[in-house]
Amino acid sequence: MASRRHVGSSGSSLSRSFGWGLPKLKCKCGVEAVIRRVRNVDNVGMKFYGCPNWPEGDCGFFQWVNANNMDLEDLRFQVFEKDTQVAEKEIEIDFMKEQLKKIEKNLDIKKDELNDTKMELSHTRIEIMKAARNVKNFSIALFVSWIFFAFLLVYLKP
Numbered sequence: 001m002a003s004r005r006h007v008g009s010s011g012s013s014l015s016r017s018f019g020w021g022l023p024k025l026k027c028k029c030g031v032e033a034v035i036r037r038v039r040n041v042d043n044v045g046m047k048f049y050g051c052p053n054w055p056e057g058d059c060g061f062f063q064w065v066n067a068n069n070m071d072l073e074d075l076r077f078q079v080f081e082k083d084t085q086v087a088e089k090e091i092e093i094d095f096m097k098e099q100l101k102k103i104e105k106n107l108d109i110k111k112d113e114l115n116d117t118k119m120e121l122s123h124t125r126i127e128i129m130k131a132a133r134n135v136k137n138f139s140i141a142l143f144v145s146w147i148f149f150a151f152l153l154v155y156l157k158p
């Protein structure tokens with residue numbers, strides 16, 4: 001008889017209702033209080049019982065969840081949460097690495113383009129220098145021919 005009751009009670013404690021097996025409390029409204037996690041910086045992650053009608057018209061019921069009542073499942077859940085966060089960060093890092101690869105690839109393309117432009121520019125510079133040299137040569141040729149013409153004029157003067 002006693003053992004049967006023991007089996008029954010342990011069976012009910014295994015049921016996974018909201019609150020991960022924590023004892024149920026009633027708020028001042030007479031309804032079952034809900035368990036929430038603290039979001040502010042000082043006590044982040046700590047749990048408390050609060051009125052289910054919060055934030056609209058709650059009765060102001062507040063009670064910390066005793067740390068001793070946090071069972072193994074809750075700790076496991078916290079570990080699971082941390083694992084999930086780590087996995088999310090890893091995915092983020094992979095994504096960033098992928099982005100970095102793309103940027104590096106683009107950078108290589110830009111470098112190639114820049115090199116092409118530089119080569120074109122130096123080629124153009126050589127062309128201009130050649131052209132300038134031609135103009136200079138032409139000027140010298142013109143100058144020489146003009147002197148020759150002047151000399152011819154003087155020479156042919158009767």
Ligand SMILES: [Zn+2]
Nearest residue numbers: 027029051059
């Ligand atoms: Zn209430």
